[in-house]
Structures are given as C-alpha cells and as structure tokens.
Amino acid sequence: MQTNLTIFASGTGSNAQKIIEYFKAHPSISVGLIVCNNPAAGVLDIARDNNIDTLIIERNRFFQGDAYLPELKDTDIIILAGFLWKIPGALIRAFPDKIINIHPALLPKYGGKGMYGSNVHKAVLENQEKESGITIHLVDEEYDHGRHLFQAKCAVNREDCADRLAQRIHLLEHKHFAKVIEDYVKELQATSLQ
Numbered sequence: 001m002q003t004n005l006t007i008f009a010s011g012t013g014s015n016a017q018k019i020i021e022y023f024k025a026h027p028s029i030s031v032g033l034i035v036c037n038n039p040a041a042g043v044l045d046i047a048r049d050n051n052i053d054t055l056i057i058e059r060n061r062f063f064q065g066d067a068y069l070p071e072l073k074d075t076d077i078i079i080l081a082g083f084l085w086k087i088p089g090a091l092i093r094a095f096p097d098k099i100i101n102i103h104p105a106l107l108p109k110y111g112g113k114g115m116y117g118s119n120v121h122k123a124v125l126e127n128q129e130k131e132s133g134i135t136i137h138l139v140d141e142e143y144d145h146g147r148h149l150f151q152a153k154c155a156v157n158r159e160d161c162a163d164r165l166a167q168r169i170h171l172l173e174h175k176h177f178a179k180v181i182e183d184y185v186k187e188l189q190a191t192s193l194q
C-alpha cells in the first residue's frame with residue numbers, strides 16, 4: 001500500500017529536506033507535493049532540487065474557497081513543516097487524523113496564535129525555562145491542540161539566545177520528525193488492513 005505525503009511549508013524548509021531525504025528510497029511512503037504560501041520560500045528550491053511538484057497557494061482561496069482540495073486529490077497525509085497559516089475546517093474534515101504538525105516547544109506550553117519560529121524560543125527564554133523541546137501532533141481546528149504523537153526535550157542554557165536554542169531544537173526536529181511520520185503511517189496502514 002503506497003502512502004503519498006504532501007508537505008506544507010512557509011519558510012526555509014530544513015524539515016522538508018530531511019523528510020524528503022528519509023523517504024527518498026522508501027518502499028511504501030513518498031513525498032509527492034510541496035504546498036507553500038510564500039513564493040520566495042527556500043522550501044521551493046528544495047522541492048525543485050528534488051524534482052518534487054510545488055503548489056503556491058493564496059489566502060482567499062485557501063480560507064474562503066475550496067482549500068485547494070482538488071489539487072490535493074492524490075494526497076494521503078499532510079505534513080506541516082513550518083507552515084504559518086491556520087488549517088481551515090474544510091481541509092481538516094477532508095483529512096481526519098491525517099494532518100501532522102511539528103511545534104518547536106513542549107506543548108501545551110508555548111503554543112497558540114503568534115507562537116511560531118523565534119517567537120516561541122524568545123518566550124521560553126523570557127520565562128527562564130530549564131528545558132524546551134519539540135512536539136509532533138495531529139492537527140485539529142485550533143492551533144497546537146491536537147493529539148500528541150511524540151515529544152523530545154533539550155536543555156535551555158543560561159547563555160542561550162533565541163538563535164542558539166533554535167539550532168538545538170532543529171537538531172531534535174531533524175532527528176525525529178521523519179521517523180514519527182513513518183511510525184504513524186504504518187499505524188494507519190495496519191489499521192486499514194484490519
């Protein structure tokens with residue numbers, strides 16, 4: 001049974017790169033499409049370098065229109081890898097428990113509207129947390145609220161700045177995200193065979 005992943009991203013795309021690499025020669029999982037809301041995003045260069053189709057989306061059609069469902073007809077699982085728009089209900093209903101997000105903090109703390117990228121790390125540092133980490137979770141209609149699939153922790157050092165903490169968080173993301181996706185897909189495949 002083949003599973004087709006579509007990655008949604010808005011920025012650099014380092015997580016997308018790791019996911020693409022991980023599944024490049026996988027027997028049953030592949031990355032078929034990169035969806036992006038920012039024509040200048042680095043993730044689009046990664047897609048082109050890996051001969052993966054891209055779809056640039058615009059706000060009105062995504063939120064007030066058909067959420068690009070026709071273009072997602074070959075998608076089995078959606079992966080949010082630094083995607084900065086809220087996924088609308090129409091897309092969540094079309095992909096129930098099949099949209100996975102990575103968040104650069106230990107939810108439920110440091111999640112919700114405005115909590116993305118360096119905003120998250122700055123909040124963690126301002127609160128003098130001793131540890132941070134990542135949360136990989138299913139996506140529902142609220143920000144950062146869906147069922148957790150995985151969490152990993154890292155230390156926060158007194159001398160850390162947001163960029164230094166971001167680097168440490170990225171290492172965790174690059175180490176774990178693709179494997180967590182693979183394990184969840186295997187769980188879905190096993191369930192559908194029962």
Ligand SMILES: Nc1nc2c(c(=O)[nH]1)N[C@@H](CN(C=O)c1ccc(C(=O)N[C@@H](CCC(=O)O)C(=O)O)cc1)CN2
Pocket residue numbers: 080083084085086087088101102103104112113114115116139140141142143144145146
């Ligand atoms: N329905 C859902 N959509 C999305 C989720 C989710 O859990 N449920 N996760 C986000 C990713 N994310 C945190 O992990 C996140 C991304 C962006 C924001 C945010 O505040 N965005 C701004 C807009 C920023 C911009 O347009 O540049 C906003 O909504 O005002 C919060 C959390 C992906 N979608």
Ligand SMILES: NCC(=O)N[C@@H]1O[C@H](COP(=O)([O-])[O-])[C@@H](O)[C@H]1O
Pocket residue numbers: 009011012013014015016081082083102103104115116117120169170173
């Ligand atoms: N709340 C969402 C959020 O902040 N997501 C974060 O955006 C970054 C994307 O990096 P990348 O473009 O290099 O993969 C990642 O650190 C991811 O956790």
